[in-house]
């Protein structure tokens with residue numbers, strides 16, 4: 001019953017009565033950076049245990065009011081997604097939005113939140129892109145970054161899964177993630193902090209994981225590194241991932257490897273796409289544990305030739321230097337290596353529509 005009502009939900013479109021002018025928008029799109037420029041609209045859907053999913057709208061982006069006792073502010077039931085819409089000659093295209101819809105449900109399950117039906121997730125994203133299509137930058141590095149998220153809005157201080165939630169999608173015009181192009185980044189290997197423990201929330205895309213990673217990231221910055229890289233919580237040996245990106249290693253026999261999804265690593269859509277594209281190209285791509293000791297030894301011996309981080313926001317980012325207590329090595333002279341470059345180009349070409357899409361990853365929006 002609830003399911004039927006949900007599936008027939010359509011988004012009521014209430015156009016923003018005071019959108020920015022074309023000139024104001026053009027100004028903002030000259031150098032939007034990442035996560036600073038927001039569009040005229042947002043998608044919003046409410047959930048309550050009584051009514052299920054209801055009140056689906058595309059409306060003017062505006063502040064949300066919350067009671068101080070809204071349970072997300074106390075117990076952090078919050079999850080999110082990140083995906084991009086790219087400009088096409090006619091309209092726009094989404095990259096693997098179905099994978100984000102599935103992961104959003106998985107994250108909701110882990111945080112004891114209601115699972116947004118995948119079709120509703122997809123409709124919210126499509127409808128918002130259509131409303132704000134003029135906000136996709138023209139230049140080739142530009143995209144509309146979509147940020148679906150959901151949080152507990154019930155006014156109650158008892159500790160239990162909330163009975164009311166807000167689901168919202170915002171859109172943000174973005175340029176290059178790292179200014180100056182894909183420069184190699186430096187990593188700090190933290191021995192002090194871990195990101196995720198077995199049985200914890202490491203595989204869920206939730207704000208809480210990020211809150212817990214910020215002290216480690218700040219520590220990395222204070223030591224002159226760009227990003228933190230986490231080791232596993234149980235043995236403090238096995239490389240897991242960065243604060244918000246998965247990691248790949250490239251070897252001298254042409255193969256690549258990434259840590260396996262064992263519940264403590266976020267299952268990245270970019271990670272999965274790279275594994276698939278590599279195998280398509282005849283590159284041996286393994287999912288296997290890799291220790292920090294081995295990484296340092298392989299970098300020294302030349303067995304490891306490149307390393308890169310990956311995620312929707314920055315796509316593929318070369319790793320040039322790794323530092324930590326008793327650790328300091330560089331990779332490929334801190335330059336972008338050929339395999340990293342080739343994988344990045346193969347992925348971007350599908351996303352941008354300049355290469356065939358054999359896996360049906362791209363959804364065109366007319």
Ligand SMILES: *Cc1c(COP(=O)(O)O)cnc(C)c1O
Pocket residue numbers: 082205241242243244245246266267268269270271310311312313
């Ligand atoms: C979102 C995220 C990633 C990358 O996932 P993509 O789907 O490729 O964007 C990696 N690690 C963490 C912790 C993340 O939150």
